[in-house]
Amino acid sequence: MAENTLARTPLYALHQSLGAKLTAFAGYDMPVQYPAGIIAEHLHTRTKASLFDVSHMGQVRLAGPDIAAKFEKLVPADVIGLADGRVRYTMFTNDRGGILDDLMVAKDGDVLRLVVNAGCKDADLAHMRDRLGVDAVTYFDQDALLALQGPQAASVLSRLAPDIDAMAFMSAAAVTLDGIACIVTRSGYTGEDGYEISVPGAMAEQLARRLLAEPEVAPAGLGARDTLRLEAGLCLYGSDIDETTTVIEANLAWTIQPRRRAEGGFAGAAVIQRELAEGPKRRRVGIKPEGRQIARGHTDIVDADGVVIGHVTSGGFGPSIEGAIAMGYVDTAHAKIGTDLGLQVRGATRPAQVAKLPFVPHRYFSSPVSGQP
């Protein structure tokens, strides 16, 4: 039986006791939703705070001499220049400028801490061991990862760690929560303020129950995680980005800092530098279908003459938008916001427009401006 081969996170028993519907995702038996349902979980995250189990993701530590410089050969982000305690979003690239995986990297003194996608982690680990040496790579397969997301996440978590509401967005810190040594980053995948909390697997249920006991917090599953990230215009690896989409086509040029653009020195740099200078042939865009008709991934996109000019990579219902939303790739000539598109859904061409991303404004935490001149 295939179900018996699925891995379980340290919170599996908690999910069952909360009445979750479980589904196979990247080899794990994961909660897709709880009894409240995807729309209620989504809206709760936008107004209060939701707890997600994202322990299926790969948590990796890189160490060794000049590790930041060596790691920069694999990713286009400036890692040498990343300040201690700060986090950056980047991606492993291939020689064609395509994306092997997207990831978060945190600088912790001489060490780099990564969070990579569940479905890519085996390939990522092989890639890093090959390029950085086996001894440089430590995979924390026993640790859990919790995401506490929403506008009330900071006030909730500061009850367990008083100064945590002052943490900068995209920063990392070692923090004791409920007596448990954790590593916390202020980051997420919902477009809201929030935290991702790395916690030893054996202590994960204690911490999760502690957080769920707070009145603002409710559990949310992978279904809500997907609708939240789509409204926030964030890419899902394997759908919106993959080995065939370049970093520039994916509209992720903002993740490449100036020194790396100038110097290159990462896989696919020649392709990426050329596309930065000349523009890509196609581009990832937001798409707003008219009405409630949903266009899912792989839907063909046509121009006014019915010629196929691209395809949808993620599409669904946006509970905060109360309508259909999508992302996809279109030829650059059709990528301007407001351009009319046709979506071929079940034999009919449905009207849509190129839309600004994100669909729902990001509400990340920004530190109060200091009084210094």
Place this chain on the structure above:
Amino acid sequence: MSTVRYTKEHEWIRIDGDAAVIGITVFAQDQLGDIVFVDLPEVGRHVEKGKEAGVVESVKAASEVYAPATGDVTATNAALADDPAMVNKDPTGEGWFYKLKLADPKELDALMDEAAYTAFTASLT
């Protein structure tokens, strides 16, 4: 006196003479989760038993809805356009999909009654 029959694709059909009302079952809406769009056949369309007659979209996925019987569509539930969540709230009542004038009411004899359908869904979980 109306009778209700069920398909293995989780549609229900309530029959009164040669008139029938069709929708999806409590089990189906629970499996689908939050329903956000229902694409119904136009009034006047002829549908064939077992063939696609519409689509129901949940947050998670699109699912085809099959005609449980052959006939002509006489009405559709226009309220679902603005409130598709009605299918979740009341799938066998206010959340009905469409009405049919049956070509052959005897076609329904092959479908499951409530006891058979309950046993069928129990075997799925």
